[in-house]
Each structure stands twice: as structure tokens, then as C-alpha cells.
Amino acid sequence: MRFDVVTLFPAQFRILSAEGVVARALSRGLATLTTWNPRDFATDAQRTVDDRPYGGGPGMVMKVEPLRAAIDAAKAAAAAAGCASRVAYLSPQGRRLTQADMRHIASAPGWILLAGRYEGVDERLIEACVDEEWSIGDYVLSGGELAAMVVMDAVIRLLPGALGHADSAAQDSHGDGLLDCPHYTRPEMVDGHRVPAVLLSGDHAAIARWRRRQALGRTWERRPDLLRARGLSAADQALLDDFMRDRGGPDPEQAAEQEP
Numbered sequence: 001m002r003f004d005v006v007t008l009f010p011a012q013f014r015i016l017s018a019e020g021v022v023a024r025a026l027s028r029g030l031a032t033l034t035t036w037n038p039r040d041f042a043t044d045a046q047r048t049v050d051d052r053p054y055g056g057g058p059g060m061v062m063k064v065e066p067l068r069a070a071i072d073a074a075k076a077a078a079a080a081a082g083c084a085s086r087v088a089y090l091s092p093q094g095r096r097l098t099q100a101d102m103r104h105i106a107s108a109p110g111w112i113l114l115a116g117r118y119e120g121v122d123e124r125l126i127e128a129c130v131d132e133e134w135s136i137g138d139y140v141l142s143g144g145e146l147a148a149m150v151v152m153d154a155v156i157r158l159l160p161g162a163l164g165h166a167d168s169a170a171q172d173s174h175g176d177g178l179l180d181c182p183h184y185t186r187p188e189m190v191d192g193h194r195v196p197a198v199l200l201s202g203d204h205a206a207i208a209r210w211r212r213r214q215a216l217g218r219t220w221e222r223r224p225d226l227l228r229a230r231g232l233s234a235a236d237q238a239l240l241d242d243f244m245r246d247r248g249g250p251d252p253e254q255a256a257e258q259e260p
């Protein structure tokens, strides 16, 4: 998979190839990353990429021409490599991304990611060159670089071969619309808290049932909106009812009438 990133701060992306899952995926060629600095496409002596906003007000706005030239160069390079990349602008005004979006993004051959700075980019550039606008959450960052790296990390770890175990990503939170179950490792006892006995039992079916029950219960406790969105099979509902009874939560029959 190919990523081209249009950014005024290409050095920030070095962190991706430094260590961890994404660095390994990049070094093994599962994904590639090329950065394009709009400053290299500015035509004046000062290499200007921003200007004051029409109408006044604070901050600067990224200009159309250097951004468009950088995006065009990225598109041409992607096309020459046989990759029809679409353009996504990282923006707090974009669609708030979910794990399902990350899977969709990972299924494309490549993306050109546009990282904004200052007050953002001239609206006419968005209208002319941007196919999608993505937000990583309802807060404002000082630039789109971190947002682009968040997307790249979440997407690259989904690529076949990126994670040590093929099932890892599917079992993570949001993999199938639930939160992940709790995890434990050695030692068996920490500050008087013992690992749940079932995890030491060697009974794989019982362990799988316990994990599913925990994932359902945890989602019900922390993110009931997720359960409402996905619905439950009869088997999952029975496991959740069991979890709720154990927790002394609402009577499952009543809960079913209310939420999730």
C-alpha cells in the first residue's frame, strides 16, 4: 500500500520508520511512505506557502497553488507506480474515523494525505483536489501531521503480514464492534489479585467463552452505544445476560427493554 503525504513538516514522519509494527511493515515493503513539501513547489523567492485570510482575523491560510502542485506531483508519482490514489484532507471538520473506516482505507491501493497547518487550507483547494475529509476526533490539533500518522498507524497494522498473529487485529477493540476482553500475564498473583482461574484451566472452549462474555460485558458497561449499533446474536445475548447477573446489574429482561 502506498501513502503520499503533503506536509510542511516531512521530518515528523521519520518517527514512523523508527521502531515498532509500522516501522517493520515499512522496512518490509508492506507499505511505502513518500512526503511532498508544498514549500518545494512555491514559485517565489521566499517559498511562500501561506497568506493572511481574506476578511481579516487571526492566523494564516495555506495557499492553493503550492498545495495543488504538491498534490499533482504526488498523484503523478502514484500513477507512474500504477496506483490510483485518492486525496484525503485531515481536518477537524471531516468525518470522524472509526475502525471500520480504517479497514476501508486499508483496502485501497494508496492515499494522498494532506496535512494542514495554521488556520487550515484555502477552501477552493479542498473543493478542487480533495476527495475525502477525515477527522481523528472532536478536538483541534496544531497540524494534520499527527492525524495523518494516526491514520497510517491504524491502517498499516491491518495490512496482511503486519502483525505477528493474523487474528490480532480482528480480536482488538472495535474489530467486530465490541471492546476487547481484559488481558493478564505472569505472575499469577499481583498485590493479592489473582488471574481469573479459567485462563489457567487449559480448557480452550471455556477460555473463548469467558473472553467473549468479558468483551460483551465490558462493551455494555463502557460503550453501550456500540452494542446498540451492532445488535447481538442469541448466544451473545445469553453471555451478556450472564455477565450482567454476575455484576448485579439490571435484570437482563428489563435491560433488554431499555438499553442497549
Ligand SMILES: C[S@@+](CC[C@H](N)C(=O)[O-])C[C@H]1O[C@@H](n2cnc3c(N)ncnc32)[C@H](O)[C@@H]1O
Residues within 6 Å of the ligand: 089, 090, 091, 092, 093, 114, 115, 116, 117, 118, 119, 120, 121, 134, 135, 136, 137, 138, 139, 140, 141, 142, 143, 144, 145, 147
Ligand atoms: C489549527 S488546525 C485548523 C483548524 C481550523 N481552523 C478549524 O477550526 O477547522 C490546523 C490543521 O490541523 C489539522 N487538524 C486539526 N485537528 C484535527 C483533527 N481533529 N483531525 C484531523 N486533522 C486535524 C488539519 O489538517 C488542520 O488544517
